[in-house]
Amino acid sequence: MMLVYGMTEFLSTFIECFIAYLVFSDIFLDKRRYGDRRMDIRLAIVGTVVVLFCNQFVLFSYFTLILIEIYLSVSVWRVYQVNYITAFSVTSFYFTCMNFFDFFILIAVSDFFDGSQTLDQILSSFGPVRAIVITIVNGLWAALYLFLKKYLKRLSVELKAAYLITALSLGGFIGFIFLSQQALKMIDNSMPALWFFVVCFLASMIFISYFAVMQKEEEHKVSFLEMRHGLLNQNYNSLNEIYRTNAKLYHDLNNHLNLLYQLLQEEKVEEAQRYIKEIAEPILVLSKKQWTGTDVVDAVLSSKIQEMKELNIVPDINVEFPENSTILPNDLCTILSNLLDNAIEAVEKLENNRIIKLTMRRANFFLFVRVINPCVQNRKFTAFPATTKENAALHGWGLRSVEDAVKRYAGTMECINDNYEFIVNIMLPFDRKN
Secondary structure, three states, X not given: OHHHHHHHHHHHHHHHHHHHHHHHHHHHHHHEOOOOHHHHHHHHHHHHHHHHHHHOOOOOOHHHXXXXXXXXXXXXXXXXXXXXXXXXXXXHHHHHHHHHHHHHHHHHHXXXXXXXXXXXXXXXXXXXXXXHHHHHHHHHHHHHHHHHHHHHOOOOOOHHHHHHHHHHHHHHHHHHHHHHHHHHHOOOOHHHHHHHHHHHHHHHHHHHHHHHHHHHHHHHHHHHHHHHHHHHHHHHHHHHHHHHHHHHHHHHHHHHHHHHXXXXXXXXXXXXXXXXXXXXXXXXXXXXOOOOOOHHHHHHXXXXXXXXXXXXXXXXXXXXXXXXXXXXXXXXXXXHHHHHHHHHHHHOOOOOOOEEEEEEEEEOOEEEXXXXXXOOOOOOOOOOOOOOOOOOOOOOOHHHHHHHHHHOOOOEEEEEEEOOEEEEEEEEEOOEOO
């Protein structure tokens, strides 16, 4: 029978650890560095072994809870591209909720039988009662996770929220220790009601926080849509102005040539030279160089390069664009416009080294895009640097808009801030159109 109890203990502990990794995967899925579900299983097995090893000394211990919490938070920090505070906050909150849920079921079962004696038997010794109870607890915990899974996928934990979650988890853990100690001393008729009230209060706090986060996300989405609409409108106006000037130039070209012919016929060379300079200005603005061979992309590049020159910023452009590829010009325009806008905004503040480098090359069926601009300081960040503008909710969406475009092609995007340079590397896989 001890073998059966041991297997039950192992499976129950493994379920709790593995569900933790499932929760992490739901929340941090797009930030995973390496590994897959098999790695989560291996990490959960290691965590289970750690817990069972500690249980050989004391079957129920707060030290074991803290140790496994540290183990899980460190493993999450290594597997996912998040800072340790964020990993620790989610781990702490998970264990706080799980501990309250587990003890609520244990209190309810113990009150139904012999009270504190049954609770002590479950927590301190192997046996059929413990095996049955922990099986029920973990079955209910797994069912609760499946019910909440779709909501977890919508969550995102930022650094500011991580500090608040950590503080709430610490307070919850202290409350758990106090209530569990009271339950170990004596279970009366009011104890299950008290734990039920605490669990309901915790659940209400979770749902209030969830809906607050969702409201914040909706506000960000609205801000993002407004910002994107503004960028599209700005790019549309720029392109429209370029094409309008281009159409006017071609329309007037015959008149220009006739006038120049007349001036040269009359040997008015100086007047002809002045006139050529006047009509050359719009031609220079249009920058007739074929950067990629795609009109829309070339127009955006020409517009941004002209903007750089007006701000005394040196453009270093080395680009090519694969013909007949599945990369849509509008997506490439979104990527280039936002990256170059951010680079121009950063370099505009500098007094020296005012240069922006854009490289876009193809290798087989991959398009590599790199934008480099100097900056005033090296900043630490997880995925993207935080915006330095006052209203963070209405700004800082440029790189996220680029990321959305990159994700549509299952590409990769990397931001690096080192040696007083900000570098964005993008890789876009593509196919040829039929």
